[in-house]
Amino acid sequence: MTALLRIESVSKTFPGVKALDRVSFEVESGSVHAVMGENGAGKSTLMQIVAGVLRPDGGELIFEGEALHLRSTRDAAARGIAIVFQELNLAPNLTVAENISLGIEPRALGLFVNRLELRARAAAILTQLGIRLNLDARVGDLTIAQQQLIEICKSLVHTPRLLILDEPTSSLSETETTLLFRVIANLKAAGVTILYISHRMREVFTICDAVTILRDGKHVRTMPLAATDQDEIVRLMVGRDLANIAKPSDHATARPIVLSVRDLSDGRQYQEISFDLRRGEIVGLSGLVGAGRSEMALGLFGAPAPERGDMTLDGVPVKIGSPSRAMRLGIALVPEDRKLLGLVLGLGVGSNVSLAALARLSRAGLIDFGAETTLVGRYIDRFRIKTPSREQLVGLLSGGNQQKVVLAKWLATNPRVLIVDEPTRGVDVGTKAEIYTLMRELAAEGLAILVISSDLPEVLAISDRILVMRQGRLVGELAHAEATEERIMALAALEHATSAA
Ligand SMILES: Nc1ncnc2c1ncn2[C@@H]1O[C@H](COP(=O)(O)OP(=O)(O)OP(=O)(O)O)[C@@H](O)[C@H]1O
Ligand SMILES: [Mg+2]
Structure with missing residues (x-):
């Protein structure tokens, strides 16, 4: 058993938040390794450190036996590390082929984009993964699932040895997830090691070899999946008893x-x-x-x-x-796409929660700020929204916590x-x-x-x-x-x- 990546006592603090606290574990070469934990546990932060997006405050990464000091995703790519982010990052007006090489276009004479090479490169990756897509299709016209697959193609341009997938299936249906699993199996067979973040137990047990559990920025356990079960993982992740759900009635x-x-x-x-x-x-x-x-x-x-x-x-x-x-x-609607209709990312958590309820919180056109503060506090508590303060920008919360803010916002309209x-x-x-x-x-x-x-x-x-x-x-x-x-x-x-x- 050889470790491709050793994470040694990595810490990261954001203003008001200790996102990672001396996290250490190893990722075995050639494995699919799950990282699990509650919303805000620090999963995406750790992955962004490994991918060169963020720098740790302390600790070290050892990759293929050598210390990694990454200053950018470009550095990471050069060392063979690629990441597919939790949120999609594509240019909707460009084509499939253009997106796959975005920012790393092959150039002729160091100047003009070599379009032949661009298309050849994209075609090769799509074929390798067994995906059929029109190279000239505008990415904005594709389904979310297809866009997700293009993100993966993009990360494969430099043939990584370590690929990080941060919640790749959260917007995929069952059929599309099956397609993604086939892609992951192909990559694994080609010797790529994969770090896989997901909240879906069934998936993790289907495609992963080992799992690491984080809680509140701390490492809890790393173990082979063959040696554990769902209940144990939930217990380790949550660290408390789950609420008992009242049964539906007829x-x-x-x-x-x-x-x-x-x-x-x-x-x-x-x-x-x-x-x-x-x-x-x-x-x-x-x-x-x-x-x-x-x-x-x-x-x-x-x-x-x-x-x-x-x-x-x-x-x-x-x-x-x-x-x-x-x-x-x-009538209140919590929309499917929280970025489009749900949240104002540039406003604080508190303002987002009370935004839709302002009419109800106003007397004679004046906002009752006392009532607003009470309301916001109640929802942050009731939903366990993990935020250092009510002023924190919603865009800086972890994905799951953003979802809770949208729900709170609409319930606050009563x-x-x-x-x-x-x-x-x-x-x-x-x-x-x-x-x-x-x-x-x-x-x-x-x-x-x-x-x-x-x-x-x-x-x-x-x-x-x-x-x-x-x-x-x-x-x-x-x-x-x-x-x-x-x-x-x-x-x-x-x-x-x-x-x-
Ligand atoms: N740029 C930032 N500025 C301030 N706080 C941040 C920033 N990025 C993350 N955080 C905070 O760090 C903590 C860990 O966040 P992270 O995104 O790593 O969680 P996660 O485990 O990926 O959660 P999720 O399952 O919801 O995606 C959270 O409390 C989050 O609000
Ligand atoms: Mg995350």
């Missing part, structure tokens, strides 16, 4: 209807959608990626308004022409109807359990909740009732008691649809 049907939707259509992405949402009920909305779930949810929120259809709120007919109208009527689209993407196991418990508590207080999720275990764990969409239409409904992963999939995918309905 007797929500007696409650009054809050939101009633009839024949909603936008003429393209969803058609003839009809359903009711009751007080105190959590309804799951399931379906394959692209079934029109997010578009329909945005329609309910007036972003944009549907072309046809009727809606009533507490029995009163309403027209929801815009998001601001939806918010005034008590809505009647809450629509959440993929609420736990990138969220760690402990926080997931807390978010489920919180949604259950809010339902018990009378809120009606519609949850879109591609994570089947999640839908089953939290929904009183499950609606299934396929190709823009509602194709079935399952009560909690009769729902299983198989039945949902049978409705969501075209095959067997009729036999299960």
Whole structure:
């Protein structure tokens, strides 16, 4: 057993945050090594140190037996280390081939970009990974999953010996994840060592050889996956007991209807959608990626308004022409893409939490700052948002903690109807359990909740009732008691649809 990388007592402090505290462990050559831990545990920080993005305050990295002193990702690339970041970093207006060589374009006479060479290089990498993509396609027109694969291609231009993947699957569906796993297997067979960050247990047990667990910036354990199980990993990660999630129930049907939707259509992405949402009920909305779930949810929120259809709120007919109208009527939407619609990255945590609730916190046009401070404090506590202060810029929080801020922001508006689209993407196991418990508590207080999720275990764990969409239409409904992963999939995918309905 030889170590490709030895991390020795590495520390890193940001203003107000000790992100890494004397972390030491080894990564075996040729292995796929998982790094796990709660949101804010220090995973991305450590990976960025190994990749030359950040410099450690203390400690050392030994790579192939020699000390590493990296000043940039370029330095790291020269030593054979590449990273694919948690957030995508592509140029949407450039082509696939251009993106793969972005910043390291082959040049003729040291001047002009050699386009032939550029295309040849991209084609070679795509072939090596078994990915079929048009070299001239504009990256902005591709799916998130395809973009994720291009990020990986980009990192392979210098044929790394160590490849770091920071939550590569958080926006991938099951099929796309399988494709990525094939790519990882190919790389491993070619002798590349991989550091793999993920919150998904199933994945880690499928493709990784060893796991390192970080907690609060400290190293907890490194061990072969063959010698452990899920429960032990969760215990080591969380360091406390997980919240017990209250079970969904089947007797929500007696409650009054809050939101009633009839024949909603936008003429393209969803058609003839009809359903009711009751007080105190959590309804799951399931379906394959692209079934029109997010578009329909945005329609309910007036972003944009549907072309046809009727809606009533507490029995009163309403027209929801815009998001601001939806918010005034008590409908809140937590969007799928937190950067696009959810957060203002240049504002502090506190301002983001209270932003959407300001109307409610104002008296005669003046913001009640006392009430605002109390509200923000309550949500930071209730969601365990890991931040040194309420003034910290949201953009500096770890990915999972940003997700919690979006949820807090919309709950702070005190809505009647809450629509959440993929609420736990990138969220760690402990926080997931807390978010489920919180949604259950809010339902018990009378809120009606519609949850879109591609994570089947999640839908089953939290929904009183499950609606299934396929190709823009509602194709079935399952009560909690009769729902299983198989039945949902049978409705969501075209095959067997009729036999299960
Ligand atoms: N540039 C920065 N400035 C200030 N604080 C930072 C910065 N980068 C990270 N942090 C803080 O350092 C801690 C560790 O963050 P890191 O991103 O490494 O967590 P993580 O384990 O990757 O979490 P997640 O699972 O949510 O992605 C967090 O408290 C985070 O808010
Ligand atoms: Mg991270």
